[in-house]
Amino acid sequence: xxxxxxxxxxxxxxxxxxxxxxxxxxxxxxxxxxxxxxxxxxxxxxxxxxxxxxxxxxxxxxxxxxxxxxxxxxxxxxxxxxxxxxxxxxxxxxxxxxxxxxxxxxxxxxxxxxxxxxxxxxxxxxxxxxxxxxxxxxxxxxxxxxxxxxxxxxxxxxxxxxxxxxxxxxxxxxxxxxxxxxxxxxxxxxxxxxxxxxxxxxxxxxxxxxxxxxx
Ligand code: ADP
Ligand code: ADP
Ligand code: ZN
Numbered sequence: 220x221x222x223x224x225x226x227x228x229x230x231x232x233x234x235x236x237x238x239x240x241x242x243x244x245x246x247x248x249x250x251x252x253x254x255x256x257x258x259x260x261x262x263x264x265x266x267x268x269x270x271x272x273x274x275x276x277x278x279x280x281x282x283x284x285x286x287x288x289x290x291x292x293x294x295x296x297x298x299x300x301x302x303x304x305x306x307x308x309x310x311x312x313x314x315x316x317x318x319x320x321x322x323x324x325x326x327x328x329x330x331x332x333x334x335x336x337x338x339x340x341x342x343x344x345x346x347x348x349x350x351x352x353x354x355x356x357x358x359x360x361x362x363x364x365x366x367x368x369x370x371x372x373x374x375x376x377x378x379x380x381x382x383x384x385x386x387x388x389x390x391x392x393x394x395x396x397x398x399x400x401x402x403x404x405x406x407x408x409x410x411x412x413x414x415x416x417x418x419x420x421x422x423x424x425x426x427x428x429x430x431x432x433x434x
Contacts, residue, residue, distance in 0.1 A: 220245055220299040220434065221324065223306065223315075225401060226332035227394045228387070229339035229346070230416045231423055233355050235332065236303045238424045243431060245299035248290055250283060250307075252353050255379070275381055275389030277307055277397060284314045291318060307398045312405075327434050329405035330427065332416040336391065343387050347376040361420060 220243055224232045236247040254272055257265035264286065271278045287305050290296070306312040319325055334342075345358040347367070351374030356363050363369060367376045381390065405411045414426045 220431070221319070221326050222299075222301045222431070223326055223329045223405070224301060224303045224332065225329055225398070225405075226416060227334065227339055227398075228390045229343040230332040230334045231342070231420065232303045232332055234361070234420060235423055235427055236301050237354070238420075239427055239431065240301055242428060243299070245301055246295050247301050247303060248287070248296075248305070249303040249353075250287065250305040251303075253286065253290070254278065255348075255353070272381055273386075275386040275393065277393055280308055280310045280314070283307075284311055287311075287315070288318055306401060309397075309400055309404055312401055326405075326408070326410055328431070329401070329408075329411050330430065331402055331411060331413045332423065333413060334416040338417055339391065340384070340387055343382050344384055346379065346382050348379055349376055350374045 222245070224236060226232050233249060233252075236249065240247045251272075254265070254268050258269050258272065259265070264282070267282060268278045277283075283305065287302075291300070302315075306315050315326075342357060342360065345360065347356045347358060347363075348354070349356075349369035349372060351369060351372040354369055354371050355361075356369075356376060363376065368374070369376060380386070402411060412430045414423055414430070416423055418426070
């Protein structure tokens, strides 16, 4: 099963991917997580992308596409995957289609999680991430059992630099301008399914599980 997760920043893509992949035995590939790991470790890739992520701008397509192409060649992807945060431009989607075509494969579904701007902002500014395992929490909507400590691995939680209010507006603009057109792109392939992301985490999870089970 090969799924693309679409939706604006804060819609709940990462949260749902974590919950859903276990049920379907597929891997979760988050380009944002990969970038953050590289930035933290000061790798050449991290140094290259930092200036973009900090400003809330998309990383150039060449950098992103070659990173994803490499990742998709790893063995664990054979079981299927859920791409979270990729593609984010039409050009990235075209490149992904080329990679899939070459391998004689195709996407099963482009799953769109929707939510309005007020909700997104509220979710983004309250988001906290685990320094150790990248698990996602929310100070109000999905708090850890012990404040600022990850339930899963015990590491400290932090707020992403780009989750501060000043950068959020730019990220939402980038989404509207460059990523939202992908919904049309996948509509033309007939693979779009929409989920109401304004519901509770568990209600969204149930809707997604139902959609994927019916594929
Ligand atoms: P995305 O990957 O789409 O940017 P996340 O999954 O990181 O979004 O979710 C953004 C924030 O909102 C996180 O803090 C998360 O805990 C919280 N969240 C996710 N889904 C819901 C939901 N259905 N209801 C309330 N809060 C949510
Ligand atoms: P969110 O879902 O909250 O927008 P992500 O973790 O997916 O956040 O992405 C964080 C940042 O990483 C983006 O603002 C962007 O700078 C960069 N990024 C992630 N995925 C891509 C992509 N496919 N193309 C370009 N930039 C990306
Ligand atoms: Zn953790």
